[in-house]
Amino acid sequence: MTREEQIDARMLAFSPLYRGIYRKAIKGKSLRACINAQCLDCCASQRDEVALCTDLACPLWAVRPYRRSAAAHAGPPNVAVCEKEAEPEPNTSPGLPLAKQNG
Ligand code: SF4
Numbered sequence: 001m002t003r004e005e006q007i008d009a010r011m012l013a014f015s016p017l018y019r020g021i022y023r024k025a026i027k028g029k030s031l032r033a034c035i036n037a038q039c040l041d042c043c044a045s046q047r048d049e050v051a052l053c054t055d056l057a058c059p060l061w062a063v064r065p066y067r068r069s070a071a072a073h074a075g076p077p078n079v080a081v082c083e084k085e086a087e088p089e090p091n092t093s094p095g096l097p098l099a100k101q102n103g
Pocket residue numbers: 038039040042043049050053054055058059060061062064
């Protein structure tokens with residue numbers, strides 16, 4: 001299976017709401033998008049599950065998206081960044097394979 005085929009398959013596992021984050025992550029130009037996409041993938045696109053993640057030993061735990069308060073977790077909250085990245089892309093079809101979207 002080619003990378004593009006694997007990406008298309010993985011894309012379908014993401015909620016349409018978060019496919020833009022995944023699409024940005026696979027381009028390799030945003031580590032924040034990579035972290036957010038990995039956490040969403042880990043939690044089946046359930047942002048509340050990411051926020052409540054109990055795997056304290058995960059290398060991404062301290063930087064995961066959707067943390068609710070700086071007091072409860074180490075580091076500054078980054079919900080605003082995630083909210084912005086979670087906005088659906090206006091000109092994309094949620095179920096359309098990547099290969100067809102790109103050409
Ligand atoms: S921090 Fe939690 S949600 Fe994110 S990848 Fe690690 S275990 Fe999964």
